[in-house]
Amino acid sequence: MSGHLSKLLRILIASWGLMSCMAQAQDALPWPERIQVQIARISGIGWRLEDAADRVCTNRLAPIGAEFDYIGAYTARDRPFIRQVLRLGDAPQIASVVPGGAADKAGLRPADEIVAIDGRGWRDLAAGAKDPDLLADDIQALTAALPAQRQLMLTVKREGQDVDVPVARRSRCGARFLLKTGEGLRAYSDTANVAISEALVEFALNDDELALVLGHELAHVLYQDKRDMGVPARRAAEARADLTGAAIARCAGFDIARGVGILTRLGKRDWMPLFNAPTHGSMKHRVKRIRAAVLSAPPTSCPLVSLEIAPDGTRP
Structure with missing residues (x-):
């Protein structure tokens, strides 16, 4: 899975939205706006989880805590609808800002249009991109990958005026949290990214439930777990991710x-638990293990300073 939202993901979002727009007329928000709200939600939860795991995270970047959008990422057929709903112009735009993040502290706002980054105009950035349609993803990567501690200067257009916004940055945990559409109740990860399906976000009743799921996947990133392990090793890795992820969410x-x-x-909902979860174990057992280990942990166990965790949740 790519470290950035891919063009395919954007197309899937757009195509899925058009096909389901009529069926979801009862929803309070049009599908593009709802997707942005969900991305902002998981980004905010992910930011807090990364803060809690910062001392044990080796994947270091300097993200500013903002998500970006760009009209070019959508199909030509969908663009008029996207422009109407999301107020997207030709320039890339800030879609959401994480509360308490560097962008938020600098005063950046959703709907700010990106004019330039460190004096380089957005059209120049698009011209130099391998795929101009993925300009928002390139901006996401650029703002995170510049040397930490270096101030970033974003020039944005706000209410018709160009505004220079200096953004102070620091090195921090650099996992990326992605929303996937058109999938079932799923969450998964690779060695750098966490993905969660829109269906699972909607299934969650609150942010605490989402934090438990996202924390589990972030633990896999921290441990650099691979999917090609044998079943016994995968079972051990999943049990470890349950406890570490829950500890991160708690902290x-x-x-x-x-x-x-x-x-x-x-x-x-699982009609065949032994067949469907050969590597994860039963949900009942997982809940029991998390309750026994994490909920009884003393407050002094935060923040996490070590990834070493035993099956009973204790640390050496």
Whole structure:
């Protein structure tokens, strides 16, 4: 999985949205706006989880805590609708800002249009891109990959005026949290990214449940777990990710007692648990293990300073 939102993902979002727009007329938000809200939500939760895991995270970047959007990422057929709903012009735009992140502290706002980055205009950036349609993803990567501690100067257009916004940055955990559409109740990861399906986001009753799921996948990133392990090794890795992910979520201020509710409800939907979860174990057992280990952990276990964690949740 790419470190950036791919053009395919954008097309899937657009195509899925057009096909389901009529069926979802009862929804309060049009599908493009709802997708942006969900991306902002998981980005905010992910930012807090990364803060809690910062001391044990080796994948270092300097993200500013903002998501970007660009009209070129959508199909030509969809662009009039996208422009109307999201107010997207020709320039890339800030789609969301993480509360408490560098962009938020600098005063950047959703709907700010990107004019230039460190004096380089957005059209020049697009001209130099391998795929100009992925300009928003390139900006996301550029703002995160520049040397840490270096001030970033973003020139944005706001209410018709160009505004220079200096953004202070620092090295921090650099996993990327991605929203996937057109999939079932899924969450997964590679060695650098965490992905969660829109269906699972909607299935979650609260941010505590999402934090438990995202924390589990972030733990896989921290441990650099691979999917090509044998079943016994995968079972051990999944059990470890359950406990470490829950510990990260707890240290980030989320309520794990509420968070495990999503596992309980998923377990009730699983008609063949032994067949469907050969590597994860039953949801009932996972909830019991998390409750026994993480909920009894003393407050002094935060923030995480080591990834070493035993099956009972204790640390050496």
